[in-house]
Amino acid sequence: MTAKETIAPATNGETHAAPSSPARPAHGAALEFGKAWTYAPAPEAADHVRIDPRYELFIGGKWVAPSSGKYFDTVSPSTEQKLAEVAEGNERDVDLAVKAARVAYEKYWSKLSGIERGKYIYRIARVIQEKARELAIVETMDGGKPIKESRDVDLPLVAAHFFYYAGWADKLAYAFPGRSPRPLGVAGQVIPWNFPLLMAAWKLAPALAAGNTCVLKPAETTPLTALLLAKILEECDLPPGVVNIVTGAGATGAALVAHPDVDKVAFTGSTDVGKRIQKALSGTKKKLTLELGGKAANIVFADAPLDQAVEGIISGIFFNQGHVCCAGSRLLVEEGAFEPLLRRLRDRMQTLRVGDPLDKNTDVGAINSKMQLDKIRELVDAGEREGATRFSTPCELPARGYWFAPTLFTGVSQSHRIAREEIFGPVLAVMTFRTPDEAVEKANNTMYGLSAGVWTDKGSKSFWVSQKLRAGVVWANTYNKFDPSSPFGGYKESGFGREGGRQGLLPYLEVD
């Protein structure tokens, strides 16, 4: 193929003279994206990745068949093809896992010095780095997220979390000056499908550093990377039972949090399930942290760096197909900036490449499951019925798999379902405001409070607004920035407890 076949006429400078070519009326001006110089497919090779046909439960350092003898399929949401079958753990299996964790706690892990625990955790971090490419590919195949995200965001953060908390293992005595921290015992941890391996890291790394042993229940639709992590733990010679991985669906998770010998429950997932867990745990001695849903406001003032705000908005809502608890799913724009910002946003959305998650140029991958796709569709339909105006990018979606085109709604009211409920998909609700007070009022007018974004060129305004926002994380002139040293967690129905940083150790410690 030559340049001439793919590119509009290349005539070397003659047609450009402004005086000779009448200017198109500005109001009719439009940019076109996509026809010239299209990108050839650039798939990440996956042939070196080995996925076993069947995975058992990882209990007490051994791979154990589920007592029910039942297995469930895990499928690739981008192809609907079965990747492997995975053991379905039940109450008995959970009991075995908790017992194994208790034995490991008493026999090995609580007897080790911090520096020795730290060595194991450093080792895990290093092996994850070595296997990052394979883990990223499996994460993308099992969950549908673009390879550029699993490769450039998930995996580096996974390793960073283990490295960060490995460093705390021998410094716990100095983490809370004047107080003496002790581990709790056995932690039961239930994690979601949006960042499968990263959430496993967020849960395991601080728990292990603090001296606890763990039973981890990965999400039903994305169990594979946690199981590969189990193999890494074997490779690192982690004492048997220190980490146990019990796969399964909601019932498996329920059995884990209800187990009487679990000292601490950590859950990341939906607010509904979070509420049920909190009910189940009331009256018990178990410590609990919940990291639940969100409906974050991304607030853009008229004096903001608009083009960079657009990048933050795009990352805020389309990163990981919007399957992000801290997604900036409500855009609050100062009225004076509405037109220029929305024009930019629509242009930018058209450059998003939706499709094969393993393609290195894909920006938006597959929706994680049929169930989630149905939920997104239901809420988008509600948005249309309630009178908001929908704009979806005119992208071609693959015939197989679960897909949803990047979408935004204008004309949204605070009362609309799409403004109040967490959609957990690539759908943005745009609203306007007139004053900083109104922006703050609208931003806080939600049952959630996990995160928020503020975009302004004025530092004082940025500080004023972020102090008024009731959200666990406020990003200023950026969005979706994560670091293991920074605590993360919610207000209100977004949950409680903090993960990350020194604060992230506390839920796993008894501190006198």
Next chain:
Amino acid sequence: MAAEGGNGKGAAGPSGARTYPDFSAPTVDKVMVEERAAALGKRSIKKETKVAGLLLSIAMMDLTTLEGKDSPGKVTQLCQKAMRPHASPEVPPCAAICVYPKLVPVAKHALAGSSVKVASVATAFPSGLSALDVKLEDVRRAVAWGADEIDMVIDRGALLAGEKTRIFDEIAATKEACGQAHLKVILETGELGTYDLVREASQIAMLAGADFIKTSTGKVTPAATPAVTLVMLEAIRDFFYATGKRIGMKPAGGIRTAKQALHYLVLVKETLGDAWLTPDLFRLGASTLLNDVLMQLEKERTGAYQSGDSFSKD
């Protein structure tokens, strides 16, 4: 200093004072713009896309020599290279040759009958620190000698001192001195210090009549960067929406590898879209880029890297 001749834009207001168009532009956040520009460098450009992009980058190239030792012999050789960069028939000629004014007649002669344009730097290049009438005479002379395109420099000292209207007037006057020649306005972004000022300078240049805006002279480091180019492309986009006019973009200086050239094409494709993917609206100013692009093309064609001596050094 007042503009020489009516450019029609900086007109006299009712009170007799000159009025100017609105130079204001959105602010730019350094961290996020650099992040976005770098992210676009991660696009995976393979196979037919790579070949098409490399060929396009040759067609967009302003093959440049701006040295004190430039001679008619050197410039003639470079013109030969620009007209026929490589023996293989699918390789297009470059867009233009970019030289100092004194060498314009040599280039014009060498390029006679070809599609390759002659671009000349002018206006007391590279500093722009001379009297306006001298700078304008520089332009008129280059045009009279046959330059199809003029690459002017702005007076960065004046801009940094806040004399925006002066910059506007000088560009407008230079545009008029260009006559039929196209005007590229070099902002010398490496001396402006902030992206905000780059954005504002882009706006001033386009309002004053630039056909192209260009990053750098190549005499100052940093020269072209992906982030500064992105800021200028966004300024071009806003100007297009405001006026319907398509202004061209030319990053120049420090672009040496095929990979960099493709990165710039990605920036254009994903910021301004299809209409700008043409030499009419996008140029790459470079002196050593061409052979690396040719080497990559030969690699795609034959599957192996050729020795550097397989490509003519002109």
